[in-house]
Amino acid sequence: MGAMTEMADMTTILLHQWQLLSTTSWPLLLTLAAFGIAWWTYNRSGRASLLHPLMVATPLIYFSMQTIDLDFAAYYSGNGILNWLLGPATVALAVPLSHQLRQLAGMFKPLTVALLLGGLFATLSALLLVKLFGLSDVVLLSLAAKSVTSPIALSIVEQIGGLRSLLAVATMVTGLAGIVMAKSIFHLTQLEDERWQGLILGVTAHAIGTAKAFESSPRCGAFATLGMGINGILTAIVLPASIGLFII
Amino acid sequence: MKKLAVGLLILVLFQWLGEWGVKALELNIPGQLLGMILLLIVLSVNKSLLPWLETTSSQLIRFIALLFVPITTGAFFLGPEIFEQLPQILAVLIISTLLAQWFMALVINKLRGSNGRDD
Numbered sequence: 001m002g003a004m005t006e007m008a009d010m011t012t013i014l015l016h017q018w019q020l021l022s023t024t025s026w027p028l029l030l031t032l033a034a035f036g037i038a039w040w041t042y043n044r045s046g047r048a049s050l051l052h053p054l055m056v057a058t059p060l061i062y063f064s065m066q067t068i069d070l071d072f073a074a075y076y077s078g079n080g081i082l083n084w085l086l087g088p089a090t091v092a093l094a095v096p097l098s099h100q101l102r103q104l105a106g107m108f109k110p111l112t113v114a115l116l117l118g119g120l121f122a123t124l125s126a127l128l129l130v131k132l133f134g135l136s137d138v139v140l141l142s143l144a145a146k147s148v149t150s151p152i153a154l155s156i157v158e159q160i161g162g163l164r165s166l167l168a169v170a171t172m173v174t175g176l177a178g179i180v181m182a183k184s185i186f187h188l189t190q191l192e193d194e195r196w197q198g199l200i201l202g203v204t205a206h207a208i209g210t211a212k213a214f215e216s217s218p219r220c221g222a223f224a225t226l227g228m229g230i231n232g233i234l235t236a237i238v239l240p241a242s243i244g245l246f247i248i
Numbered sequence: 249m250k251k252l253a254v255g256l257l258i259l260v261l262f263q264w265l266g267e268w269g270v271k272a273l274e275l276n277i278p279g280q281l282l283g284m285i286l287l288l289i290v291l292s293v294n295k296s297l298l299p300w301l302e303t304t305s306s307q308l309i310r311f312i313a314l315l316f317v318p319i320t321t322g323a324f325f326l327g328p329e330i331f332e333q334l335p336q337i338l339a340v341l342i343i344s345t346l347l348a349q350w351f352m353a354l355v356i357n358k359l360r361g362s363n364g365r366d367d
Contacts, residue, residue, distance in 0.1 A: 155278030165322030
């Protein structure tokens with residue numbers, strides 16, 4: 001790899017980032033206004049799962065776009081700065097994760113086993129169900145990363161090729177379904193230890209599950225952070241290399 | 249404010265490092281993720297960057313849903329081919345999440361059973 005190619009690589013990366021920032025314009029205000037309303041509604045409702053800010057903000061924006069006749073491409077590129085921030089937000093996950101890695105010390109083995117099996121099962125069961133229901137390959141590629149935290153999931157779907165918007169919704173639905181069902185699962189399996197409950201919430205319901213876990217206790221949240229972070233890293237390493245097996 | 253800006257700068261630098269590393273080493277993982285792993289390694293060896301990163305990272309993570317508003321809005325424009333598959337897609341998501349939670353709970357109960365109560 002010559003110095004020239006490396007320079008060229010770096011230029012491509014920087015140019016792409018500049019493009020995202022420089023296209024930012026007024027549709028950003030639409031997003032901020034809708035999100036403001038959604039955030040207020042969500043907090044006002046006592047953080048009801050079905051009133052998650054994304055569930056409220058996105059239809060508001062869609063109907064505004066219909067009213068003012070704004071197409072999606074223009075809306076999306078106008079929000080360049082938010083898309084740009086997704087990169088730093090992914091890297092930022094390292095900070096809470098670095099705080100929680102200490103927790104691993106005493107329970108390294110059971111934690112790793114539960115994490116590996118759980119993460120694998122969450123993805124594998126989804127892919128097999130996609131096949132079972134006879135859904136298209138593009139759906140398969142878009143759903144593969146659905147149990148991973150959104151910023152990592154989005155970069156995985158870019159890597160393997162799928163519909164980013166479908167993945168974004170799938171991730172949201174997975175997170176919301178996860179926190180709604182987890183309570184009954186913990187009850188049925190008599191799993192009362194909040195550390196393990198946190199881990200399950202983090203692995204299967206990513207950031208939405210982690211937020212829920214923090215509502216139970218900081219300890220529960222810490223394990224959810226750990227589960228979400230490590231599952232994200234592992235899936236990002238394993239999935240791009242193995243997804244080909246499911247496309248025939 | 250200064251901390252927020254410095255923190256963002258550090259995150260962006262690690263992101264670039266990750267994206268550049270993935271290209272240069274021809275790795276098959278997302279560049280941002282390599283950036284995150286590199287930062288995680290640096291933070292576990294040396295904590296001196298941590299005070300600069302706390303504010304930025306906690307604010308970014310707190311409002312992360314905002315960053316997903318544009319891309320999630322795109323779902324309304326996915327087109328009939330995807331909309332026709334929507335009921336099955338929802339079923340896949342809900343069933344696989346349910347199975348994964350149940351399976352993890354069973355594995356954990358099994359692990360704790362064989363190791364004795366872990367506290």
